[in-house]
Amino acid sequence: TDIMNVAAVSRTKDDLAWNFTRLVMEETDSCMAAFYIRNEAEPGKLDLVASVGLPPDTLKSIAPSSLEGQFGAPVLASEVLLLDIPPARSPVFHTIAGQLLPAQLLTLPINVREEPVALFAIGSLTPYPEEYKHAFSIVREGLNAAMANLLAGERERELVQDLQAANQELAAQSEELEYQARELENQNAELNIQRRKSEEASRLKTEFLSNMSHELRTPLNSILALSRVLRAEGKERLTDEEQEYLNIIERNGKNLLMLINGILDLSRIEAGREDLHMKETQASRLLLETAESMRPLAREKGISIDCDFPQELPCIITDEEKLRRIIINIAGNAVKFTETGGVRFCATADGNAVSINIEDTGIGIEADELPFIFDEFRQSDGTMARKFEGTGLGLAIAKKYAEILGIDISVVSKPGSGTTFSLRIPLSPVMPGDAHPSGAEPRETSADTPARRRKHHLHVVEDNPVATMHIRRMLEPEGFRVSTFPGGRASLDSIEEDIPDGIVLDLMMPGMDGFEFLKELRRRKHDIPVLVLTAKVLTREDTKFLNENGIRFLALKGDVDPGDL
Structure with missing residues (x-):
């Protein structure tokens, strides 16, 4: 009954150790007691949790698997053991008493699923009554059950805590992912708007240049043709000064026509309408x-x-x-x-x-x-x-x-x-x-060919050589000129000599990472388009930083489509 009461009021293994130790010290003539419990971090060791009347050099931890000394026989036999101490002053066994040897020691192993999870030992300066062994054997069954319940409860609490922590982490990640999804959706919408505006502006510019070039070239050709006719027909009637006037008209007209033709050619090339x-x-x-x-x-x-x-x-x-x-x-x-x-x-x-x-x-x-x-x-x-x-x-x-x-x-x-x-x-x-x-x-x-795109020079800033090779193999067949750099510093040094048309950037790199690279790039006033390629789960701060630095293109590693890239 007392053991059941002790088990009922004990919320933890340490509580059980101290409550049981006090109860035994009150009910027996013991002069010392020790309660060892398994170290969950090192399951092969039992640590001293509760003790009464022990000297300073008491064993602080034991390894019952070694089957040595006072604890070997009880663990091996899995039963209560009474041990008589010889009168010699030099101890033969390692005991809880150190060099102060009591007359008798009682050791009680506590098992859960046939594995030792705790050991209880008491010592007396006089021999214990013989019935103590039987009584403590009965007590041991109750301790086994109590310890099993406490261990199960602790494990359950640990699982609950782990589950709560995992749920909190998942909730935080879910919130971050939702935020990123909203940000990407907003960015995509903004990009679509900007793309449409850019396409419309490009179309209007090309249409305007084409129309204006045509409208200017038509009357200009007439002026040049008529000036040549006038010079030929009036060769005998015009003075030298008047002939020079016609020469000036024709020369400046040709220069203007050359300019108009050049603008028309450029607008046609940039619009992708140049046929081969x-x-x-x-x-x-x-x-x-x-x-x-x-x-x-x-x-x-x-x-x-x-x-x-x-x-x-x-x-x-x-x-x-x-x-x-x-x-x-x-x-x-x-x-x-x-x-x-x-x-x-x-x-x-x-x-x-x-x-x-x-x-x-x-x-x-x-x-x-x-x-x-x-x-x-x-x-x-x-x-x-x-x-x-x-x-x-x-x-x-x-x-x-x-x-x-x-x-x-x-x-x-x-x-x-x-x-x-x-x-x-x-x-x-x-x-x-x-x-x-x-x-x-x-x-x-069609003029929209890889050769047309050879003017585009790209930097790939990536410390992983496999990823670098993969990106290069996607870009080079499309006509891009690719320079690879294992870190941001090397790319920045190269940019000072040859500014690329775009950068494919990994965020997580040793030394200068992608975030530091972007800070330095913008500090140097380089407005180069950057595609961020990363496997990192971006935090809200990361996304905010990328937005503030003009990053509107984001791709996840392992899910890169060559066409999108």
Whole structure:
């Protein structure tokens, strides 16, 4: 009954240990007692929880599995054991009494599912009555049951706490996911609106430029035609001064027509309406014809036109008229900016391509102007714009046509020493559909090709080489030029030399992570589009940070669609 009462009032294992120890000390002539309970972190050990009358060097923990000393026999036999202590002062067994040896010790193992979970021991300076062993054997059954209930209760409370913690975590994650879903939905809606506005603005711009170019070109052609008629018919009747007036009208009219044609070409290219007429072309013939067309202008300036290439260059499959336009625009620029010396056309067979160099001995280009040489409406500086006529569209159009045709174009220049433009033209570029064989009729092909997209340079900032390889294999076949960096610092250093068109960014990286990279990128005033690619579950603060830094594109790792990317 007393044991049942002790079990009823004990809420924890420690309570049971202390309550039972006090009860036994009150009911027996024991001088000392100890209650050991299993350490749940180290199940092979029993730790001292409750004790009375023990010396300081008492065993603080025991390992019953070793079956040594006072505890070995009770654990092995799984029964109460009375142990008589020999009169010798040097102990033979490890006991709870240390060096102060009582006359007799009683040890009671407590088991749950046949495993020792606790040990209780008492000691007396006089022998215990013989019936104590039987009595404590009965008590042991009650202790086994009480300990089993307490262990089950503790386990149940732990499970409840774990479940509550898991529910709270799931609730927090659910809230975060709902927030992110709402944010992404709002962003997608905003992006759709912006996309539609951008598409509409682009359509209106293209339509406006096309209409205005057409409306301007029609009357301008009439003015030029009539001025030529007037000059021819009035050759005998007009004075020299009047003839010069007509020359000025025609010259300025041609310049204006060139500007209008350039704007029309640019608007057509940017709208993706440029059709390709691919056919086999003799590179040497095309170069000779272009060089001959430059000779009259070169003679007026007193400079030479030289050709240095074999007559039997390989044939190339390309859009001949667009390639001709590229070469004419570059050569025309060379003649315009060359005062002494001349312009030279060079070409060689280069494996599966033909390499063409157009060299001049002109004024050259400053190093800080080279990155902008292919920009629209741009010449080297204001002084040149006043000294040399031109619209600043020729090289821009040449560059765009080169991208459409898959031609690599580059420039090397030194102020005062001239400029060299280099073209590398593939013999048979990969275009949508099959290339036309020799003698086949050309057909029109859309200009929206990987070659067209080669101008797009992307940085992939990702520390995982497998992910980097995966992204590269998705982007490069689509025509993008990809540079990979294992960390943000290397990408930032590269950006100072060559600003990319976009960045694919991993957030979680060692060293400088994606968040620090974005802070530094925006601090340097770079407004480069960034696609964030991450497996991280974003918090509300993360999402807010990305929004504040202009990130509107987010993709999860392992779920990347090549088309979306």
